[in-house]
Structure formats: structure tokens, C-alpha cells
Amino acid sequence: MAAATPLNPTGPRVRFAPSPTGYLHVGGARTALFNWFYARRHAGTMILRIEDTDAERNKPELLEGILEGLRWLGLDWDEGPVHQSERIEHYREAAKKCLANGSAYLCYCPAERYAGGDAAEEGAAGAAVRRITRCSCRDGKPSSPGTLPAIRFKVPLGGKTVFQDAVFGTREFSNDEIEDFVLLRSARGGEPTGLPTYQMSVVVDDIEMRISHVIRGADHLSNTPKQVLLYQALGAEPPIFAHVPLILGADRTRLSKRHGATSVTQYREEGFLPEAFRNFLALLGWSAGGDQEFLRTSELIEKFSLEGVSRTNAVFDRAKLEWFNTQYLQKLPVEELLPQVEGELRRSKLWREEWGSGAGREWFARTVDLLRPRIRLLPDFSSWSRAFFSDEFSYSAAAREKFWKDPRLPQLLGQLADALAALPEWNHDACDHALRALAETAGVKAGLLINATRVAIVGEAVAPPLFDTMLALGGDRVVSRLRKSLPEVGKSTQA
RNA sequence: GGCGCCAUGGUGCAACGGUUAGCACAUCACCCUUUCAAGGUGGAAAUGCGGGUUCGAUUCCCGCUGGCGCUACCA
Numbered sequence: 218m219a220a221a222t223p224l225n226p227t228g229p230r231v232r233f234a235p236s237p238t239g240y241l242h243v244g245g246a247r248t249a250l251f252n253w254f255y256a257r258r259h260a261g262t263m264i265l266r267i268e269d270t271d272a273e274r275n276k277p278e279l280l281e282g283i284l285e286g287l288r289w290l291g292l293d294w295d296e297g298p299v300h301q302s303e304r305i306e307h308y309r310e311a312a313k314k315c316l317a318n319g320s321a322y323l324c325y326c327p328a329e330r331y332a333g334g335d336a337a338e339e340g341a342a343g344a345a346v347r348r349i350t351r352c353s354c355r356d357g358k359p360s361s362p363g364t365l366p367a368i369r370f371k372v373p374l375g376g377k378t379v380f381q382d383a384v385f386g387t388r389e390f391s392n393d394e395i396e397d398f399v400l401l402r403s404a405r406g407g408e409p410t411g412l413p414t415y416q417m418s419v420v421v422d423d424i425e426m427r428i429s430h431v432i433r434g435a436d437h438l439s440n441t442p443k444q445v446l447l448y449q450a451l452g453a454e455p456p457i458f459a460h461v462p463l464i465l466g467a468d469r470t471r472l473s474k475r476h477g478a479t480s481v482t483q484y485r486e487e488g489f490l491p492e493a494f495r496n497f498l499a500l501l502g503w504s505a506g507g508d509q510e511f512l513r514t515s516e517l518i519e520k521f522s523l524e525g526v527s528r529t530n531a532v533f534d535r536a537k538l539e540w541f542n543t544q545y546l547q548k549l550p551v552e553e554l555l556p557q558v559e560g561e562l563r564r565s566k567l568w569r570e571e572w573g574s575g576a577g578r579e580w581f582a583r584t585v586d587l588l589r590p591r592i593r594l595l596p597d598f599s600s601w602s603r604a605f606f607s608d609e610f611s612y613s614a615a616a617r618e619k620f621w622k623d624p625r626l627p628q629l630l631g632q633l634a635d636a637l638a639a640l641p642e643w644n645h646d647a648c649d650h651a652l653r654a655l656a657e658t659a660g661v662k663a664g665l666l667i668n669a670t671r672v673a674i675v676g677e678a679v680a681p682p683l684f685d686t687m688l689a690l691g692g693d694r695v696v697s698r699l700r701k702s703l704p705e706v707g708k709s710t711q712a
Numbered sequence: 713g714g715c716g717c718c719a720u721g722g723u724g725c726a727a728c729g730g731u732u733a734g735c736a737c738a739u740c741a742c743c744c745u746u747u748c749a750a751g752g753u754g755g756a757a758a759u760g761c762g763g764g765u766u767c768g769a770u771u772c773c774c775g776c777u778g779g780c781g782c783u784a785c786c787a
Binding site: 234235236238268269270271273274275324367368369385388390391394395396398399400401402403411412414415418419434435436437438439440460462463465467469470471497500501502503504506507508509510511527528529530531532533534536537538539540541543547589590591592593616619620662663664665666667668670671672677678679680681682683 | 787
């Protein structure tokens with residue numbers, strides 16, 4: 218994908234590295250967004266890397282969905298996507314190097330000896346679980362020689378590992394708390410060396426891709442010291458880390474399927490505007506410092522900084538997301554909205570080519586402008602405001618129940634249709650006067666006619682102001698819809 | 713269990729030793745109004761607890777509590 222801004226070869230290099238084991242969820246999207254903001258803010262380079270080393274859990278078909286989600290969000294990248302599955306040799310080389318310089322060793326222990334234990338032992342009445350973090354293989358005394366070995370990192374005894382985090386500050390971990398983690402899994406099949414673990418592939422790639430800032434979820438804070446140790450073993454300078462707080466569900470646990478929509482694709486389908494979604498996401502765990510919240514993407518890029526990233530986990534609040542959407546729906550210049558609405562109408566098969574240019578385009582723009590203060594999500598354009606784009610619509614039950622009660626209505630609406638049909642000119646005030654005049658002669662409140670007419674011409678109890686609506690629909694349509702409604706109005710008033 | 717991180721109204725953020733603790737969402741009331749929104753005005757609502765440090769703590773330190781994360785030959 219082409220870069221949106223000129224690249225600065227000395228600028229920061231960041232990456233977003235999803236694993237195609239699921240869809241792009243909002244947490245990942247927010248991480249991608251922050252990386253992108255940072256890259257664009259500093260004219261740096263954004264790299265997309267696919268972490269697909271786990272052949273079992275990896276589902277290649279999910280990748281397209283992730284890319285689609287990123288594109289919908291409006292994010293682009295300058296390099297990649299790079300697939301880790303195609304770089305296995307690099308990781309093996311690095312592991313060999315660690316073996317050669319003494320920072321790693323071959324471990325012949327069966328995998329089960331390390332795995333399984335901790336979680337399983339938890340039930341033992343709170344008994345302290347001492348994990349195995351070192352083994353005799355480390356000293357060249359294989360516990361089960363003959364089996365295929367894994368390569369483990371030889372974590373230094375004693376001492377501490379420190380690194381800089383742009384969000385959390387200087388972090389220190391004592392090495393004795395870090396287990397001898399696996400670099401290369403024991404071989405399956407005939408291969409002498411296996412596949413890399415996350416720690417290995419991430420570090421090797423971040424080094425080779427010259428990543429300067431690792432911006433990722435705070436769930437990685439705990440394994441960062443392992444990675445720092447690896448950088449040192451490979452003779453490389455660690456990058457600057459920036460761990461961003463997690464996004465939680467309303468119950469304060471990490472956002473997951475049971476919290477409802479967590480895939481960005483779902484938000485696209487529900488009809489959110491990407492820019493509104495971006496604005497909302499940006500403010501989850503980050504703030505420009507002041508009180509301003511409505512920030513267009515260009516402002517977000519301009520203001521983004523790692524210093525503004527919070528250390529507190531944030532709860533995903535859908536109500537606020539919807540508020541952002543209504544704000545964008547209302548504040549954007551109409552022209553920016555038209556393509557979105559056009560897309561929506563196309564999806565619902567209501568689109569007519571005449572609205573693409575000329576007078577049709579003008580009408581379309583005016584109508585969208587009229588409708589938008591009442592729109593919450595894009596599909597509202599083809600549902601409750603359907604009557605503005607199609608003659609085929611139905612009268613909502615709630616609307617007839619509410620506004621088609623008065624028994625005089627069938628007669629009055631008939632008279633109104635006649636009066637409107639006789640109008641020499643079709644404009645807001647003419648319609649207004651005609652309706653009020655009729656109300657006065659008939660001795661009814663104007664509101665009675667106004668409300669009933671609204672239902673008759675758009676089928677809904679809720680719509681823009683009546684005379685603006687009439688103007689948008691045009692005289693012929695209003696009159697014919699009014700007449701066509703008469704039998705239905707009759708039924709309702711008798712019920 | 714161990715290690716780590718975090719802690720301002722229900723939610724998202726401000727206030728980075730001195731403010732009547734601010735803004736926004738949500739919520740309630742009122743205004744506007746032909747419906748419903750939008751908009752406007754106002755209300756209710758927070759510094760988890762306990763110790764320090766300081767003339768002064770939301771802010772710095774310690775403890776507690778609570779939440780979250782990591783604790784795999786997953787990423």
C-alpha cells in the first residue's frame with residue numbers, strides 16, 4: 218500500500234503485528250491506530266507483520282478479514298505484510314547464534330514437564346506453586362537424552378533486567394523471576410530444529426526490521442524482560458517500548474466475544490463512520506491533555522504522543538461510540554457524508570443513478586442534510602427514512618396508533634390533498650399556510666393535521682419538520698401519498 | 713500461589729503540590745418544538761481505605777484492599 222506521507226528514512230519505524238487466529242478486534246484496532254498515529258505524526262514507517270508461526274491455530278482465511286478491518290479504519294502501511302511463516306530460517310539462525318555464544322542451550326525435557334503444571338496445580342488448596350524455571354539440561358546434563366531437543370534461553374542467575382517504557386517508565390525485573398523460556402520448539406517430524414516461539418520471532422523480526430518503537434498492548438509488559446534479554450544475547454539495542462493499557466468490557470474484564478461486538482467488521486456493518494470510530498478509539502487510553510474530544514483524524518495525528526497514553530485500562534462504552542457517530546453525522550461537511558450514504562443506499566437497493574450528478578445530486582445532498590440530525594447509524598437512511606428515497610414504504614404501527622386516531626382525519630386529509638394540489642407554487646410557506654388555513658376552517662389544531670400528514674407521507678411518527686419534508690418529496694408525491702393513505706387512515710381511526 | 717501493572721463520579725478523560733476537583737458520554741429536570749432528534753440551561757454524581765512527607769496533597773512515599781495482566785515447546 219502506498220504511503221500517505223513522504224517517508225523519512227531516519228524517522229521512527231513501528232509495526233502492527235496481528236496473528237491471524239481471529240478477526241481484528243477493537244483492542245488490536247486501537248493498537249494499530251496508535252502505531253499509525255505515531256508513524257504519521259513523525260513521518261515514520263508503518264510496517265504490517267503477520268505473526269503466523271503457529272500452524273495449528275493460524276487460519277489463513279482470517280487474514281483478509283483483518284486487512285479489511287484495517288482498511289475500513291483508514292489505516293495504511295508502508296511495508297508488508299510480512300509473514301513470519303516465511304521467515305523461519307531467520308529464527309533458526311538466531312537460535313543457533315544464541316547456542317553458539319552460550320546464551321541458550323538444548324533442552325531434552327519432555328514438553329509436559331514444563332507445560333501443564335502451573336494452571337493444573339492451582340487447585341491444590343492454594344499451595345504455593347513453584348514453577349520449574351531451570352533444569353539440568355542447562356548445565357549439559359540432559360534429563361532425557363535421546364528425545365528431540367528444544368532450544369531454551371539461558372536466563373542469567375541473579376541480577377536484573379531493565380528497559381525503558383515510554384508509558385510506564387523505567388521497568389526492572391529480577392532475572393530469578395524469569396524462566397528459561399523456549400526459543401525454538403522441539404522438532405516435530407524429522408527437522409533438527411523446530412518452529413520459533415513468539416519471543417524469538419518477535420525479537421528477531423523487530424531487530425531485522427529495525428523497529429524503533431514497539432507500541433503494543435500492556436498484556437505484553439510481563440514478557441518484555443525476556444525479549445530484552447534476547448536483544449542483548451543477539452547483540453542488538455532494544456527499542457523503546459510503549460505499552461498501552463487494555464480495553465475492557467463493561468464488567469471490567471478483558472473485552473471478548475461475550476461482551477457483544479468486538480470485531481471492527483461488526484461496527485462497519487452496523488453503519489458506524491470509520492472516522493467516528495477512530496476518534497472514539499483514540500480516546501480510549503489516550504488524551505491530548507485538554508477537554509476537546511471531537512478530533513478529526515488529522516488533528517489526532519497532529520496531537521498524538523506517547524506521553525499522553527494512560528496507564529489505566531479503559532472500559533469500552535458503546536453509548537459514547539454512538540454519540541461520536543451522531544456528532545460526525547452532523548458536523549461533517551455534507552459532501553463528505555454523501556459517499557457513505559450512497560453506499561448504504563446501494564446496499565439496500567434504494568440507490569438511483571440520477572442522484573449521482575446534476576440536479577439529482579443537489580436534491581440528494583439537501584435531503585441527506587435534512588435527514589442527518591436524526592440519523593444514528595448509516596442504515597437509518599434506508600430504514601426509517603426510506604420514504605425519502607422510495608415510494609414503497611409502509612406505515613409504522615406505532616405511528617398510526619399515535620397520530621391516526623381522530624375520526625375527522627380521513628376527510629381532513631382528503632381536503633388537505635386537494636388544497637395542496639391547487640397550490641400555484643410549491644414551497645415551505647405555501648404548504649404551511651394551506652395546512653393552517655384548513656385547520657382553522659375545520660376548527661382543529663394544526664398539530665392534528667401536521668402529525669397525521671407526516672405519517673401519511675413518510676410512514677413514520679418521526680421525521681424532519683413537516684414542511685421541509687414536503688419540500689424534499691415534492692408536490693406530486695405529497696399529494697398522491699396523501700390520497701393513497703386515505704383508506705388506511707380510515708381503518709386506523711375506526712379501530 | 714508467584715511476579716507485575718493500575719486505582720478521580722456509572723463510563724471515558726482533565727487537573728502533572730495550592731482549582732469552589734474541570735470536560736464529555738450516560739442519567740434527571742427545564743427551555744425550544746407539529747413528531748422525534750439536535751441544540752440550550754440547570755441538577756445529581758468522584759479523588760478506594762489507612763498511615764506518612766509537606767505550610768499544603770487527587771498529585772510524592774509506604775501498607776492494605778480491589779481490579780487487571782503474565783505465569784505454555786499460543787501469540
